[in-house]
Structure formats: C-alpha cells, structure tokens
Amino acid sequence: MVRKRSVWKTASFYTLVGLLVIFVFYPFAWMLTISFRYNIDALKSGFFQKFTLNQYEELFGLKQSIRQKLSDEQKELYNLAQTLPKSQREAVLKKIYKEQRKSQFPFLTYFKNSLFLAGLAAFLSLIVSILGAYSFSRIRYPGRGTIQRGVLLVYLFGGTILMVPLYQIFAKIGMTSNPNLAMLSLLIIYMLQTLPVSLYMLGNYFRTIPYSIEEAAIIDGCTRVGAIWRIVVPLSLPAIVTVYIYAFMIGWNEYLFASIFIRPFPGYYTLPVGLSELFNSQHAIWAKMMAASVITAVPVVVLFMAMEKYLTAGFTAGGVKE
Amino acid sequence: MKSYPVGTLERKTVILGWKLIAPTVIIISLLILYPAVYNIYLSFFKVSLNPAIPNQFVGLKNYFGILSDPAFWRSFWVTIAFTLITVIGSMLLGLGVAIMMNRNFYGRSAVRALILLPYVTPLISSVFAWKYIFLPLNGPLVQFLASLHLMNPGTDIINNPNNAFIVVSFFNIWRNFPFVYLMILAKLQSIPSSLYEAAEMDGANWWRKFMSVTLPELYFVIASVALLRGIWNFYKFDEVYLLSKFAGTLPIYIYDTAFAGIPHQGIAASAATILFAVMIGLITVYVKRVLKW
Structure with a gap:
C-alpha cells in the first residue's frame, strides 16, 4: 500500500505510539528506578x-541489612561464647544464628520454592x-472427539469454582497438614492448570508434522511409542519449549492455591x-519490594x-489459558 | 456413525491411543470434573473443618442465606460491572493497538516486544509497581494527576472500597490488552490485501474500509476473544485480590468466606455454584446470539 502521508499525520502517529509506550512502561520505569535507591530515598x-x-x-x-546485624545483646552473647568450652560455644552460636535467620528477608527461599514448583509442574x-x-x-479411535472437546471445557472451571472442593479433597486425604504434602498438592494442582494449554498447543503443532516421517521410522523397526520420543518430540522442539515456558509462567504467577495450601x-x-x-510486614520497604519485584520478573521476561517469536505464535495458535 | 478399524494392528493402535490419553483423562476427571460436582454437593452442607466432625446436611439454607445477603448482591453486581468494563476496555484498546501495529514504522519490532510486557511480567511484580504509583501523597501517578487537579493527592484510591474497583479494572485492562492485541493482529495480517484494493477501487475512504472490510473480517476473532476474556475476568481472583482486597468482586467474596476469619466453606461452595450457573447461562446466550453457533 503506497500512500502519501503528510508530515502532520506521521507526527501524530508517532505521538500515539509514544503515548502507548508510556502507558505500558510507566509502572515498570518506576519499579526499576526505585529498586536502585537507598531506603530513605524510596518515596522521594x-x-x-x-x-x-x-x-x-x-x-x-551478599550484604547484611541493618536488621540482620547483631543486636547489642547478641554481640555480648557472641563475645561470651568465645570464652566458653567448644561444645557449649557451638550451642550458643547456633542459637544466635537461628535468631538472626528469623529477621532475614527470606527472598532466596521463596525464589527457590517458586522455581522448584513451577519448573517441575511444567515439566x-x-x-x-x-x-x-x-x-x-x-x-483415530472412538471417543477421541469427546475427549478433545472435554479438554476445552476445562476453560469453564476456574480456580474460583474449584478452590473449596479441591481444598476439601486434599484436606480429607490429609495433604494439608504437612508442608511437604502441601507442596505436593500444589504441584498436582499446577500441573492440572497447565495441562489444557499444553495439550492444545502441542496437539496443534503435532498435526503439522508429516506422518510419513514417523512411518519411515516405524518401518525401520521403531515402535510407535519410540517414534514419539525419537521423531515427534525432537521435531517439535520449538513448540515444546514454548509450551514449557508458558506452563512455567502459569506456575510462577499462581497465587490462589498457594495462599490456601x-x-x-x-x-x-x-x-x-x-x-x-x-x-504487610515489618520488611515492607519500598526500595526492597521493588528490587524483589524486578528479580521476580527478570527470569520470565x-x-x-x-x-518471543515462538511464544507469540503459540499464543495466537489458540491454546491459551490463564 | 464413523467406522473404526477392526484388524489386530489397528486394534492395537486404538488401545495405544487410549493408553496415551489415559493420564490426561484421569487427571482431568479426578481433579476438575469430580471437584466441580463435589462443589455442588458441598453447597448443601454445613462443612466442618475438623475431619472428626462430619458435614451437616442443611438443604438449601446456604443458598437462602446468600441470596438474602446484601454483601453477596453487591459483589455480584461489582463482578458483572468489572467483567463488562474490562472486556470492553481491553477489546477496544487491543483493537486500536493492533491496527497501529499493523502498519510499518520506525522501531516497530521494539514497540511490539515492549507492548507484551504487562502481559508477560509476573503478576506480583506489576502489582507492586501499581501499588507504588498509586501511593497517596508520594505515588508518582497520584502526584501527576494531582498536579492536573484531577484528584486529591491525599486519597488512597486503592484501599478505598468505593474506588478500588475502578483501579482494579484499569489494571486488568492494562495487563490483558496485549493478549487481545496479539490475537487481533494475527487475524489482521491474514486479511487479503485484494479486499482493500477492491474497496479502494470503489472509492472507499479509510473509515469505510475499516467498517466494511476490516471489522467484518475480524468479527469472529473479536467475538471469541471477548468470550475468553469474559470467562477469565468473571472468575478473576489473583489480579483483583493482590492489587486491592477491597475491590469486592464475587471471587473475593468466595475466597474470604471460605478461608478468612471463621471459614464457612459450605456457603462459599454455594456462592461458587451460583457463579458457575450464571456463567453457563451467560455463555449460552452469548454463543447463540453473538457467535451464532
């Protein structure tokens, strides 16, 4: 389409683009700049x-915050401990460290937990x-169409509908009483939530791979299941990585069930x-919250x-779920 | 009735097909279909949180209780308004941006990547950024709006039950318009240019081409994306709750009833059942009227 555009039209178009960029990026810009500030500057x-x-x-x-530095009382205890015999000294030091850990901002622990849950559930x-x-x-087999449509119906059951019954079910079989079992329940739920997207996106991609390649492998003595792992999976690698990242993002974001379990x-x-x-706690210092937000966002972004190329294609291929 | 193969090799293949789909079917029926039914069952009980005490059957009492609770009705209408505002807002913005991005201009690929940021960035990060810019007195956006005399800098709009819902709607539009934009842009790029050329031959101007070519071509995409967004926003919990616990939509009502203070999970289950029933009703009407299936 070749068309003459007046300077005025072009300028207003770029202004529009500029406004859009500001609209999108405004909160992020503040998040970034605050994260590089000292605590006392956070609200300037x-x-x-x-x-x-x-x-x-x-x-x-890498650095201790003021809160983590030893209190006077702890320092005294620490000095005292140096004069004690070895076995007693260790007990006292342990106690000090334990108290210190309590006052830490346990960001890395949260990060690890999220990485573990989201990573494994997506896998x-x-x-x-x-x-x-x-x-x-x-x-081709009887019932295939029903199952395919059934998977889509899952879109109708959001976490809002399922939170009470799922909690009741997991509580009944005793999975809410112990932290490891609670993590396992979450793992199962995250897997469940990412399943419909993964199925839909992968199904769409698999249909584009010509069956003749698989057939050749089967003729060469590969089993049908073997052909999936040796032929279909390697050929669909871009789609598989896309689906993995997408499923990972769902787990990384999940709040509802995590907060319950x-x-x-x-x-x-x-x-x-x-x-x-x-x-909502004593650690709520804006500069630190913003730095934590940036670190949370970086891996995903x-x-x-x-x-990007594969992911946007994946989004629009139809299989999307939040 | 389709005919399916009966030979032994084909039979084996059919069995293999079932074996491969079995894990999916088991997971979905155990953890989605069964809980959905169980939810309806629970809605007729006073659910006890102590495994030693059995649930007590109360019939329709939970439903009567909810339907006569003004807080429920308030949440209900807030949810409807939230869904309408966010769907219409994100559709319009997404459509506008898609039309902009369908043109070639300097820096387009960078802008395209940037636009996806709100949708991609983890929710909790965006929520804190938004909470910061809306801080009373110190929030940069609050200061900016106050300097234009659009608002009083002292008001805490996020934690005020009267306004929270508006901020949350804005946040939802900001966060989700990239999804709409992506879907519409993909369709926009597949409209054959011959249609536009034909319209130009007939002397159509920009507006005419938009109304007679672009919109009809986009109708189905727009209608389906609006349906998806409608379903998701109707159920939306995390985006709303994390930004403001005072926004008062129905999912928050259910969550608070079930898990905050003294839990009333039976009542929460009946609220969820009502939400689901309303949703199915709305979808049925929508699919018949708008998608014309």
Whole structure:
C-alpha cells in the first residue's frame, strides 16, 4: 500500500505510539528506578535519586541489612561464647544464628520454592500432554472427539469454582497438614492448570508434522511409542519449549492455591505468597519490594524475550489459558 | 456413525491411543470434573473443618442465606460491572493497538516486544509497581494527576472500597490488552490485501474500509476473544485480590468466606455454584446470539 502521508499525520502517529509506550512502561520505569535507591530515598519524588545496588545485594544475601546485624545483646552473647568450652560455644552460636535467620528477608527461599514448583509442574504437565496430544492428534479411535472437546471445557472451571472442593479433597486425604504434602498438592494442582494449554498447543503443532516421517521410522523397526520420543518430540522442539515456558509462567504467577495450601508454612512460601505477606510486614520497604519485584520478573521476561517469536505464535495458535 | 478399524494392528493402535490419553483423562476427571460436582454437593452442607466432625446436611439454607445477603448482591453486581468494563476496555484498546501495529514504522519490532510486557511480567511484580504509583501523597501517578487537579493527592484510591474497583479494572485492562492485541493482529495480517484494493477501487475512504472490510473480517476473532476474556475476568481472583482486597468482586467474596476469619466453606461452595450457573447461562446466550453457533 503506497500512500502519501503528510508530515502532520506521521507526527501524530508517532505521538500515539509514544503515548502507548508510556502507558505500558510507566509502572515498570518506576519499579526499576526505585529498586536502585537507598531506603530513605524510596518515596522521594524525582525520577533519579542516588544510585545503589544495596537492595539487590541484600536480597541475594551478599550484604547484611541493618536488621540482620547483631543486636547489642547478641554481640555480648557472641563475645561470651568465645570464652566458653567448644561444645557449649557451638550451642550458643547456633542459637544466635537461628535468631538472626528469623529477621532475614527470606527472598532466596521463596525464589527457590517458586522455581522448584513451577519448573517441575511444567515439566510433568509437558510429559502428560505430549502423550495426550499425540494421542488425539495422530491416532483415530472412538471417543477421541469427546475427549478433545472435554479438554476445552476445562476453560469453564476456574480456580474460583474449584478452590473449596479441591481444598476439601486434599484436606480429607490429609495433604494439608504437612508442608511437604502441601507442596505436593500444589504441584498436582499446577500441573492440572497447565495441562489444557499444553495439550492444545502441542496437539496443534503435532498435526503439522508429516506422518510419513514417523512411518519411515516405524518401518525401520521403531515402535510407535519410540517414534514419539525419537521423531515427534525432537521435531517439535520449538513448540515444546514454548509450551514449557508458558506452563512455567502459569506456575510462577499462581497465587490462589498457594495462599490456601501453604499459608501455615512460611518456609515453603512461593514468591507471590511470600512477597504479598512481606508487603504487610515489618520488611515492607519500598526500595526492597521493588528490587524483589524486578528479580521476580527478570527470569520470565528474559525467557519470553528470547523466545518471543515462538511464544507469540503459540499464543495466537489458540491454546491459551490463564 | 464413523467406522473404526477392526484388524489386530489397528486394534492395537486404538488401545495405544487410549493408553496415551489415559493420564490426561484421569487427571482431568479426578481433579476438575469430580471437584466441580463435589462443589455442588458441598453447597448443601454445613462443612466442618475438623475431619472428626462430619458435614451437616442443611438443604438449601446456604443458598437462602446468600441470596438474602446484601454483601453477596453487591459483589455480584461489582463482578458483572468489572467483567463488562474490562472486556470492553481491553477489546477496544487491543483493537486500536493492533491496527497501529499493523502498519510499518520506525522501531516497530521494539514497540511490539515492549507492548507484551504487562502481559508477560509476573503478576506480583506489576502489582507492586501499581501499588507504588498509586501511593497517596508520594505515588508518582497520584502526584501527576494531582498536579492536573484531577484528584486529591491525599486519597488512597486503592484501599478505598468505593474506588478500588475502578483501579482494579484499569489494571486488568492494562495487563490483558496485549493478549487481545496479539490475537487481533494475527487475524489482521491474514486479511487479503485484494479486499482493500477492491474497496479502494470503489472509492472507499479509510473509515469505510475499516467498517466494511476490516471489522467484518475480524468479527469472529473479536467475538471469541471477548468470550475468553469474559470467562477469565468473571472468575478473576489473583489480579483483583493482590492489587486491592477491597475491590469486592464475587471471587473475593468466595475466597474470604471460605478461608478468612471463621471459614464457612459450605456457603462459599454455594456462592461458587451460583457463579458457575450464571456463567453457563451467560455463555449460552452469548454463543447463540453473538457467535451464532
């Protein structure tokens, strides 16, 4: 389409684009700039204040925050401990360290918990959905259409509908009383939530792989199941990575079920639960909250930008669920 | 009736198909279909949280209790309004941005990547950024709006039950319009340019082409994406609750009833059942009227 545009039209178009960029990026810009501030500057109104990496260093445990530094009482105890015999000294030191740990901002723990849950749930969901998607995109059998539509119906049952019954079911079989079992319940629920997207996206992709390649492998003596792992999976690698990242993002974001199941076990908090609890606690210092937000966002945003082409294609291929 | 193969090899294949889909079917029926039915069952009981005490059957009492609770009705209408505002808002914004991005301009690929940020960034991060910019007195957006005399800098709009719902709706639109934009842009790019050329031959101007070519071509995508967004926003819990616990939509009502203070899970289950029934009703009407299936 070749068309003459007046300077005025072009200028107003770019203004529009500029406004859009500001609209989208405004909150992030503030998040970034606050995360590089000292605590006392956190609420100052200029966009740029004195620069520091303090918040990040404290979150990663490279530097102790003021709270973590020994209190006078602890210092005294510490000095006292040096004069005690070895066995007693260790007991006292342990006690001091334990108390110190209590006052730490346990960001890295939350980060690890989230990474573990989201990473593993996405992986499990990927395995189940590779098999399932292969089944309904490649094999003809009675009942296939019903199952395919059934998977779509899952869209109608959000977490809002399922929170009470799922909690009741897991509580009945005793999975809410112990932190490890609560984590396992969450793992199962996250896998469940990511399953429909994975099935749908993978099914769509598998249909684009010509069956003749598989057939050739089977003729060469490969079993049908072997052909899935040796032929279909390697050929669908971009789709599989896309689905994995997408499923990972769902787990990384999940708040509802995490807040229900692991509320009593602070050591097992995921990032969304941990950070929102911290927000209401003594640790709520804006600069630190913002640095924590940036670190939470970075892995996902980097993954996404690296895979942008595939991911946007994946979104629009139809299989999307929040 | 379709005919299915009966030979032994084919039979084996059919069995393999069932085996491969079995884990999916088991997981979905055990953890989605069964709980959905169990939820209806629970809604007729006074649910006890102590496993030693059995649930007590109360018939329709939970339903009568809820339907005569003004807080429920308030939440109900807030949810309907929230869904309408966010769906219409994100559809319009998404459509506008898709049309903008369908043009070639300097820096387009960078802008395209940037636009996806709200949708991709973990919810909890965006929520804190929004809470910060809306801080009373110190929040940069509050200061900016106050300098334009659009608001009083001292008001805490996020934690005020009267306004919270508006901020939450804005947040939802901001966060979800990229999804709408992506879906519409994909369709926009597949409209054959011959249609536009034909319209130009007939002397159509920009507006005319938009109304007679673009919109009809996009109708189905817009209608389906609006349906998806409607379903998701109707059930939306985390985005609303994390930004403001005072927004008062129905999912928050259910969550608070079931898990905060003294839990009344039977009542929460009946509220969830009502929500689900309303949802199915709305979807049925929508699918018949708008999607014309």
